[in-house]
Amino acid sequence: MKFIKENWSAIIFTTLVHVVVLALFAVNINFERQVVKPATPVAVQAKIINGAAIDAEIKRQEKLEQNKLDAEMKRQKDLEDKVLQAKKQREIEEKRLSDLEVERKQQELDAEKRQQELAEKEKQAKLDAQKKSDAEKKKLAELEKKRKVEETRLENIKKEQEATKKKAAEEESKRVAAAAAKKKAEEEAKKKAAELAAIKEKEAEAKRLAEEKEAARIAALQADLAAAMEGEESFNQAVNSGAMNRYVLAISQTIERNWRKPPSAPSNLKCILNVKQLPGGDVSQLSFGACNADDVTKASIEKAVFRASPLPEPEDPSIFARDLEVIFEPES
Amino acid sequence: MKTTKSNVFKIVLLSFAFSLVSSLSAAKLIIPVSGSVDDATPVAVLPFEYVGTSSAPYDFSEVIEADLQSSGEFDPMSRADMVVKPNDGAIFNYGDWRLLGADVVITGKYFETSSGQYNLVMDVFDTVRTKKIITYSLPVNSQNLRASAHHLSDVIYEKLTGIKGIFSTRVVYINVVGGFNNKTYELIVSDVDGENQAVVARSRAPLMSPAWSPDGRQLAYVSFESDNSEIFVQDLSTGSRRSVSNKDGVNSSPAFSPDGKSLAVTLSRGTGNLDVYVMDLASGRVKRITDSRAIDTEANWSEDGQSIFFTSDRAGQPQIYKVSKNGGTAKRVSFVGKYNARPRVSVDGKNLAVVHVDEGAYQIAMVNYKNGQILSLTDGSLDEAPSVSPNGRIVIYATTRDGKGVLATVAADGRSKPTYLPAVGDVREPAWSPFR
Numbered sequence: 001m002k003f004i005k006e007n008w009s010a011i012i013f014t015t016l017v018h019v020v021v022l023a024l025f026a027v028n029i030n031f032e033r034q035v036v037k038p039a040t041p042v043a044v045q046a047k048i049i050n051g052a053a054i055d056a057e058i059k060r061q062e063k064l065e066q067n068k069l070d071a072e073m074k075r076q077k078d079l080e081d082k083v084l085q086a087k088k089q090r091e092i093e094e095k096r097l098s099d100l101e102v103e104r105k106q107q108e109l110d111a112e113k114r115q116q117e118l119a120e121k122e123k124q125a126k127l128d129a130q131k132k133s134d135a136e137k138k139k140l141a142e143l144e145k146k147r148k149v150e151e152t153r154l155e156n157i158k159k160e161q162e163a164t165k166k167k168a169a170e171e172e173s174k175r176v177a178a179a180a181a182k183k184k185a186e187e188e189a190k191k192k193a194a195e196l197a198a199i200k201e202k203e204a205e206a207k208r209l210a211e212e213k214e215a216a217r218i219a220a221l222q223a224d225l226a227a228a229m230e231g232e233e234s235f236n237q238a239v240n241s242g243a244m245n246r247y248v249l250a251i252s253q254t255i256e257r258n259w260r261k262p263p264s265a266p267s268n269l270k271c272i273l274n275v276k277q278l279p280g281g282d283v284s285q286l287s288f289g290a291c292n293a294d295d296v297t298k299a300s301i302e303k304a305v306f307r308a309s310p311l312p313e314p315e316d317p318s319i320f321a322r323d324l325e326v327i328f329e330p331e332s
Numbered sequence: 333m334k335t336t337k338s339n340v341f342k343i344v345l346l347s348f349a350f351s352l353v354s355s356l357s358a359a360k361l362i363i364p365v366s367g368s369v370d371d372a373t374p375v376a377v378l379p380f381e382y383v384g385t386s387s388a389p390y391d392f393s394e395v396i397e398a399d400l401q402s403s404g405e406f407d408p409m410s411r412a413d414m415v416v417k418p419n420d421g422a423i424f425n426y427g428d429w430r431l432l433g434a435d436v437v438i439t440g441k442y443f444e445t446s447s448g449q450y451n452l453v454m455d456v457f458d459t460v461r462t463k464k465i466i467t468y469s470l471p472v473n474s475q476n477l478r479a480s481a482h483h484l485s486d487v488i489y490e491k492l493t494g495i496k497g498i499f500s501t502r503v504v505y506i507n508v509v510g511g512f513n514n515k516t517y518e519l520i521v522s523d524v525d526g527e528n529q530a531v532v533a534r535s536r537a538p539l540m541s542p543a544w545s546p547d548g549r550q551l552a553y554v555s556f557e558s559d560n561s562e563i564f565v566q567d568l569s570t571g572s573r574r575s576v577s578n579k580d581g582v583n584s585s586p587a588f589s590p591d592g593k594s595l596a597v598t599l600s601r602g603t604g605n606l607d608v609y610v611m612d613l614a615s616g617r618v619k620r621i622t623d624s625r626a627i628d629t630e631a632n633w634s635e636d637g638q639s640i641f642f643t644s645d646r647a648g649q650p651q652i653y654k655v656s657k658n659g660g661t662a663k664r665v666s667f668v669g670k671y672n673a674r675p676r677v678s679v680d681g682k683n684l685a686v687v688h689v690d691e692g693a694y695q696i697a698m699v700n701y702k703n704g705q706i707l708s709l710t711d712g713s714l715d716e717a718p719s720v721s722p723n724g725r726i727v728i729y730a731t732t733r734d735g736k737g738v739l740a741t742v743a744a745d746g747r748s749k750p751t752y753l754p755a756v757g758d759v760r761e762p763a764w765s766p767f768r
Contacts, residue, residue, distance in 0.1 A: 251363050261368035263725065263745070264494030274360070296494030303435065303460040304365075321361035328365045 243315045250312040259304035265297040273301055275324040281310035301328050370747040372407035374433050375400060376414055380440030392440055395481035399499040404748030409434055426462040435460050448474040454484055466491050498524055498721045503728055504542045504551055505762040519553060526753040545588045548766045552586035552595060563597060582606055587631050596631035596640055608642050621659045630674045641675040641684060665701035678720040685718035685727045696729045709742045710750055719764040720744060730760045
């Protein structure tokens, strides 16, 4: 407010400048719009004037200027009057406000005073309550103490009673335990006997199971064997009965009866002949393996097998062997 | 426990059997063969076919058959049994001959190319292995028909046995002809089958101990034609002979060294004590090999020519000893029996044919000088003068039948019984020739 009061002329001037600039902006805008319209030709008018006229004009102009200044000064003075008036008004208002403030402060002080009085009263009340509470507490503590003493006394009595009771119980339990031990020993003896019997029984059972298992294993083996033979169940029997040995021996002897070992045969002769035979014993194919024989001896070996053909058949057809490895090895 | 054990055994056996079965389809059944037989191979020698207008000039197959028979290793089928008579290998039916029992079938065909000249083709079939094993062609002339047959026998024998045949070799022996007062001694060389005899020396005085030179061209023998014993070496092709030892006392038992350069002889040199000497044939010089008061005689060279086997009674009874060809200590090699004499070396490098007395019977035996074992070959009572065939397979010796000396042969391995050669007179002291 003070600022406006002090600078009112500058503010007005500034305001005016702003109004002019804005008006210029608006004119400018209009001008730009007019540019688009076709221009209207302007004729220039000129007028010749004389010196007197000029002096008159200057005087008139100076008078005009003086009028203007007078007007401005009057306006300035009016403005200053207005400002002074406003200042006076403002000082009156400030005084009124200050009075109001004093009054308000007094009111605040009164309120504070009342508050303090209240707090003091409360404090006193609290102190009184505290005093009263402490006395009660003391009384309660004393009561508690008394109660504890009584409790301890009761406890001791109880303990004494329990000790007596316990002693009696222990004696009773000892007696019971002795009886139980006796009973237990008797029972254990009985149990041991029973256990021994059970173990024996168990062992017998285990043995029986093992035997059964063994039997099952043999049976399984036999089954496997039978399966392996693809139904030639008699193989095992044949082997066990020595049929395989007899089969080998029969072939061996038949070949030996037909082998005319030539005198040229080396003394350390060892000759392997692979023989294939058909069911029925007919020799179908011969081929030499490792052999240290001369040609004549080899021929004699081939002839021995061919002459022995058909080779003897096994008692049990299940042990017939299609492939034979005949080892010619005379005892030296 | 018993059951457990037997169960374990059972399982082991089963497992074994199982593995056996499992592998049966893949693995082979092993058949050991160690034994063999010595029986003769049955063979059919078909009459050789003569392609010509005239009748067949010679029966080759008869000679071959006899040769093979004499070896003891073949058993020829009689012609009456040959109900199948193929003449061409192209149509040879193995199965028929196999059924007839002939393991080997020999066929032949020959035709005259010019007068007395023939072309012969022989085929030999193995009916067991069903293959032709020999095709052999041979030009033949009327002068060597029998020798050709022997040659064919040799070819067959060698093919079938792996050993060289002896059917073309010869023997030399002494034959005594005439009665008590006109005895004549003949030195005869013949084919080994007794045929084709040739008298190479004849004497009214005894002839003894013929021996072959290693090349078969010469004979050494003892003659008493000058009243004293005397050793001659005679050339067979020319008939010329020379005296190589005519020393005082005994000159006997000549034996050519394997290189033909030396002659082992028995000399007494006027002392009455017989010892073995080695004579250098080129110079006539002799070297004493044995020196004992006992009788040392009947020398025979080892195969390698480094040692000499001889008979000595230095231990009381005649036994065989071995000594270096340069002399030195003799080593006794015969131990079985009280009497072992007249050693003759076999080509096998380990056996000597000897005269062995068994319970008073003079028999032929083989002494193995490597291990001392003895193998009796004959069962006669007056068997003497053994000589081993050059292939080591047969021993020829002299024996007595009906009071007269005859020759006989026996397998050197004892696998056959003696075969007597045709009697030609009173025969003794055979000696088998080397291979031609």
